Amino acid sequence: MSLTLDQVRRIARLARIEISTTEAEATRDQLNGIFRFIEQMQAVDTTGVEPMAHAQDVAQRLRPDQVTEQDQREAFQAIAPDVEAGLYLVPKVIE
Amino acid sequence: MSLADWEVVIGLETHAQLNTRSKIFSGAATAFGAEPNAQACAVDIALPGVLPVLNRGAVERAIRFGLAVGGRIAPRSVFARKNYFYPDLPKGYQISQYELPVVAGGSLTIRVGEADKTIRLTRAHLEEDAGKSLHEDFHGKTGIDLNRAGTPLLEIVSEPDLRSAAEAVAYAKALHSLVRWIDICDGNMQEGSFRCDANVSVRPRGSDRLGTRCEIKNLNSFRFLERAIEFEVRRQVDILEDGGAIVQETRLYDPERDETRSMRTKEEAHDYRYFPDPDLLPLEISPAWIEQVRSEMPELPQAMRGRFQSEYGLSAYDAATLTASLETARYFQEAVAAAGKDNAKLCANWIMGDLAARLNREDKDIGAAPVTPRQLAGLAKRIADGTLSSKLAKEVFEALWSGAGTDADAIIEARGLKQISDTGALESIIDQVIAANAKSVEEFRAGKEKAFNALVGQAMKATKGKANPQQVNELLRRKLGA
Numbered sequence A: 001m002s003l004t005l006d007q008v009r010r011i012a013r014l015a016r017i018e019i020s021t022t023e024a025e026a027t028r029d030q031l032n033g034i035f036r037f038i039e040q041m042q043a044v045d046t047t048g049v050e051p052m053a054h055a056q057d058v059a060q061r062l063r064p065d066q067v068t069e070q071d072q073r074e075a076f077q078a079i080a081p082d083v084e085a086g087l088y089l090v091p092k093v094i095e
Numbered sequence B: 001m002s003l004a005d006w007e008v009v010i011g012l013e014t015h016a017q018l019n020t021r022s023k024i025f026s027g028a029a030t031a032f033g034a035e036p037n038a039q040a041c042a043v044d045i046a047l048p049g050v051l052p053v054l055n056r057g058a059v060e061r062a063i064r065f066g067l068a069v070g071g072r073i074a075p076r077s078v079f080a081r082k083n084y085f086y087p088d089l090p091k092g093y094q095i096s097q098y099e100l101p102v103v104a105g106g107s108l109t110i111r112v113g114e115a116d117k118t119i120r121l122t123r124a125h126l127e128e129d130a131g132k133s134l135h136e137d138f139h140g141k142t143g144i145d146l147n148r149a150g151t152p153l154l155e156i157v158s159e160p161d162l163r164s165a166a167e168a169v170a171y172a173k174a175l176h177s178l179v180r181w182i183d184i185c186d187g188n189m190q191e192g193s194f195r196c197d198a199n200v201s202v203r204p205r206g207s208d209r210l211g212t213r214c215e216i217k218n219l220n221s222f223r224f225l226e227r228a229i230e231f232e233v234r235r236q237v238d239i240l241e242d243g244g245a246i247v248q249e250t251r252l253y254d255p256e257r258d259e260t261r262s263m264r265t266k267e268e269a270h271d272y273r274y275f276p277d278p279d280l281l282p283l284e285i286s287p288a289w290i291e292q293v294r295s296e297m298p299e300l301p302q303a304m305r306g307r308f309q310s311e312y313g314l315s316a317y318d319a320a321t322l323t324a325s326l327e328t329a330r331y332f333q334e335a336v337a338a339a340g341k342d343n344a345k346l347c348a349n350w351i352m353g354d355l356a357a358r359l360n361r362e363d364k365d366i367g368a369a370p371v372t373p374r375q376l377a378g379l380a381k382r383i384a385d386g387t388l389s390s391k392l393a394k395e396v397f398e399a400l401w402s403g404a405g406t407d408a409d410a411i412i413e414a415r416g417l418k419q420i421s422d423t424g425a426l427e428s429i430i431d432q433v434i435a436a437n438a439k440s441v442e443e444f445r446a447g448k449e450k451a452f453n454a455l456v457g458q459a460m461k462a463t464k465g466k467a468n469p470q471q472v473n474e475l476l477r478r479k480l481g482a
Helices: A005-014 A021-042 A073-078 B056-068 B165-181 B222-241 B287-295 B301-312 B316-322 B326-339 B341-361 B373-384 B390-401 B408-415 B423-436 B438-445 B449-462 B469-479
Strands: A087-091 B006-017 B079-083 B093-097 B107-112 B115-128 B132-138 B141-145 B152-158 B194-204 B214-219 B250-254 B259-264
Touching (some): B056 B152, B056 B165, B165 B301, B214 B259, B222 B250, B301 B316, B316 B326, B316 B341, B341 B373, B341 B390, B423 B438, B423 B449, B438 B449
Parallel strands (some): B214 B250
Antiparallel strands (some): B006 B152, B132 B141
16 A cells, blocks of 8 residues: 555645645655555464454553542743733734 | 435534533533633643542532433543644643543433434443633734633533424433433533534435435524524435535524524544543542442432332323433432322422423513422412312412511411312302392203303302302202202
8 A cells, every 4th residue: 555645645635734846745655664664564364363452451540530639720821822811822812 | 205205313512511520531610700811721731740539429420421421431441632722722622531531422312292212322431521712802913711621521422313393302302301310510501511413305205315415514503403403404405406415514693694504624533633642541430439429329310210200190291201300200200208198299280380481471481489398388278178169279379479478378378378268158159149149040040051151150249259169060060959
């Protein structure tokens, strides 16, 4: 399997990354290199091996349903680019 | 062709906000109505380096739901990242479940007219809510409040088993009642705690192929759900009858114009690029945990309906009405416990009749009824033993409602409302009525039944309504030799 230039551009758009044609071409070649590794791995017979959802074979630890976090809005908003009335301000979103 | 030639196919996706104290992956509070961003901690606003830790309370509520609908609780389920860009989603992805949801299958029974219908559920999965975007003018910018970000949601997906807007509403109401019944969601629709997306398509009646569907988003009232589906069905039928084709898309219902309109061309499912979240290990639920949750489950509405019929001899309709909400069922059970099993039907009638009407008129919930179940039981007892006529009972009920007395007996005593059942006293009153209404007596003897009613009326008036009308009837007929 290999990616086309259009597919690379589409992935970049979904990730909101602006790339030039030169960058897109370089990225395509690098990604295709990774796909070649994957192809090798897929050649391994995995019959009877249960797919893993995580690299570690342990289960999720749960925390009790308790409020442990205090309000730190002031500290967080001190490093935000733009705030008003307690809100984070971002460029206008138009649907 | 007309609307009747088309079959409507609907599936609902419902987001129930779980009533945990803290968020699904962080220890921030979930309380509604806080100052903007005062309940958004480092995890919720996605500061670099933070890690999510799953809330046990959210999982337990999902188990409760799975048990209530007879679904399969997954012994192992996986959290996945659903990737998309929006400013109120600070991580750039929503943590959800994709391939292995916590609950699979199950069903919900709804009542359609006189019949029961079983609606199959596809799945229910845990996920986090996003924040809120405020598009009012902040100097041409959008304001972001992340208090809601990370609030636990259970997304409940039905199979496309619903065949009309009315069925969709019946399903949504049954689900709404159930999540409150098992106490996993407060069900507050105005605050967005329970909201529905409807997948709607139409097909020619008799066809077994599904038509192209549209998804209507964020319907936060039963009325909007019904009207949005009705509009959408007409829109799709019009397009198809004109030879057009339905475009699969997400639509938004506008209650002011009573129409749905296109929201955006939905990014295809694979554009979300779901993959297992490496920050979260698989969730394991042991059989022991499931059994523990099962042992703490309340009696479910379906079972309670059956029991009300067999134990108290109520009709299917009465049993369904009394189990429509946990509050109503609790009220009824407390009333019956105080009034006795023999008075169950009487209690049911008063709850569904006078009490419901009065609550409705004052826009109150049964939980906030000024007349307590115990007070209603006291009233029912005095009706059952003949102390109160139905007319006097209403007066006592009003007095209880307005807080004029602590219980029915005290009100009866204070107002002298006891029904006159002393035959001797009643006889002398009737003798007086006969003597004073010679004309009516004459007419009655001449065969006018109406005149008899007038005499009964006079006797009731003379006793200020305290006589037992049936007894007056009997005595009067006997005295008039009829």
